[in-house]
Amino acid sequence: MAERVGIVAVAQTKYHPNRADAFEGELAYEVVRPVLEETGLGFSDDGSGIDCAVTCCQDMWDGKTISSTSVMPVVGAHLSNEDKVAEDGINALYCAVARILSGHHEVVLVVSHMKESQADKSMVENAALDPIFMRQLGFDFLTAAAMQAKRYMYKYGITPEQCAKVAVKNRGNGKRNPYAQEPMDITVDDVLGSKLLASPIRLLDAKPISDGACAMILAREKKAKKLTAKPIWVLGVANCYETHYLGERDLAECDALVSAARKAYSMAGISNPWKEIDVAEISEEYSYQELLWMEGLGFCGRGEAGRLIDSGATQMGGQLPVNPSGGMLAGIPNGVAGMACVAEAVLQLRGEAGDRQVPRAKIALAHGITGVCGQLQGVMVLGKR
């Protein structure tokens, strides 16, 4: 990258199981206001303010076409440029980075929101599946994920205990994150004894229903340095699609993630992610996903993530802490999750992560997923320098 892009402000709501007290615009207001206050910026085309907004939400979840209209008055791009990305939030950030690197924009506001409590998750997800083969079978992302978990565990000998350890670690990490929805003191036995949702996924293996929003301001290098004393730089970013049909994929593999990670690492000049990355925030809607995605991200070899979680290397205080925020398992909505991962990475790199601070974190990785069995994978590498 010729000129770098810096993240100059981040804000998140506290994630919550049911924000019946607020409509989407009010949720967005809770995160847009702090980033504007932190930077002192408003919208302006003369180079003195924000010149573009990228919103990120899902019409089918919001039950409304052009769902960004709910947050528009709050986002504030009236008579300025605005676009809407309908994927996980990390892809909206990717768009914002492209907008700045293109030279067409200087400062971009990105806002994602989601109220999972408002819709029937299974029904919405079923509508994402091809109508001929998969939709008729009644699949949703949970039942598809159960197949992926089974295939992954069978192929590489990953055990239910190893998956449960992810849930224990992340929900435990959530206790030190003021934004986390469901911090919990649980044991592997609690996870294995919790209600079976879709074999082998149990209640505590799955993320809870969650509402929330996240906002960020990104700026071109020179501008970013003026706007904050602690800009966090986007060193590498990429995303990649898998094919849609589950039957065409080996669900124990994650080629799209491998490809996205390779691109992001190459941009960031990273050759050994396990050694060079200090902290990682990985989107794990289900516990097995953290293990599978760690393999895709090249943290370890194929099938080795089980041993990695056993070793404790990904716990707080380990060699590479994964999901110090508590991750999706501690409660972050779909669509916002990838952005929340970036937000946590920014806080860690700024040294503002409070009780969950990873000491001396210089390089962080954030990851986001959209679609069935992680069909669209997004990766961002962030750095302090």
Added chain:
Amino acid sequence: MANRVAIVGIGQTHHTYKRPDVNMPEMANEAVRAALTDAHLKMKDIEAVVTGNMETFEGLFLPDHWMAAETGAFGKPGFKIGTGGTTGASAVEEGFNFVASGLCDIALVVGFEKQDTGDTTAAITTCATPVWGKGMATGAIGEFAKQALTYMEKSGAKEEHAAMVRVKADRGACRNPYAHLKLGLSSIDEIIQSGYLVWPIRLLDFCPQSSGACALVLASESRAKKITKKPVWIADMVAVHQLPFRVGIFGDITGTEPYSQEIAAEKLYKRNGITKPIRDIDMAEIYEPSNWEEMSLYEHFHFCEKGGGWKMVEKGMTEIEGEFPVNPSGGVIATNPIGATPVIRIAEAALQVRGDAGEHQVTRDVKTAVATALGGSNWTVMTLLKRSL
């Protein structure tokens, strides 16, 4: 300094209401293949894919995921964009930014809508705010009837002028092999005698529900020059968004017109040294869901002075043979597969710049063209195309 970006491949489906012969991915794939053929490229040459579609119109979630193989996104980076009527242009804008940023050299943008599988008007009404708007939400027709009424009141335009716009559009559509409605209208009487949908909008005053797709291949300067002898350069894109419609508040019904178009046009003209649009630009493909809207847009885009839109029509200035041709393709009133519609505007304007529009190629030599899009909450996206930079 941003990389320059050119359109090097253009492809669209035949547009019609019902396409029972294909599903959505297959339909999008037709346009993708046509664009690749036009660019003499293969799917493997494409590095990123931007998809534009309004998923609620077909009741889908993540439509780009279902058709990742057919759009060519499989194994590549990409985005799904949805900004209402402007969706296709917003998608092109993302592709334009993506190539200009240097993150890739060749990107494909595909917009599509298959309206025979959903209920668009029902979906559009979900956009109104539950408290103030839902009770009066009538989909797009009511909104454009309101604007037509406002235009009629302010400009003195008569139904005959709107009908003349409709006949002009039909003449273009009949010469465009891809257009949906080809009515062969012979006189304005046929329009004036068609029934009212919402006064003053009559059946023939409004766009159809079409199914179709349109794709563009965008390339960086160095690649574009190798791919084609006739690159069409995207000189600039401007998007301006205005706060949502306040449907149901009385002040709006006869009062405030959207003004995002003026702001967008003024930004675009200022940045590109355009002082007299109909002299400095050779033709336009504009997004006019109704013929009334077209006359009003002439004024918003400063193609004429305020109140002069219907006079341009009366003089025949915007006909294919006219001094400033507008919508020689037949426009949105003839063909409206929503997610594809703004991509078609850009594609048709690019064909005019290349001189490849066939029977609906305009008489004036097109070195510079403008394509516009209009959407949901008064969004306007404008694209300036040039034969040489």
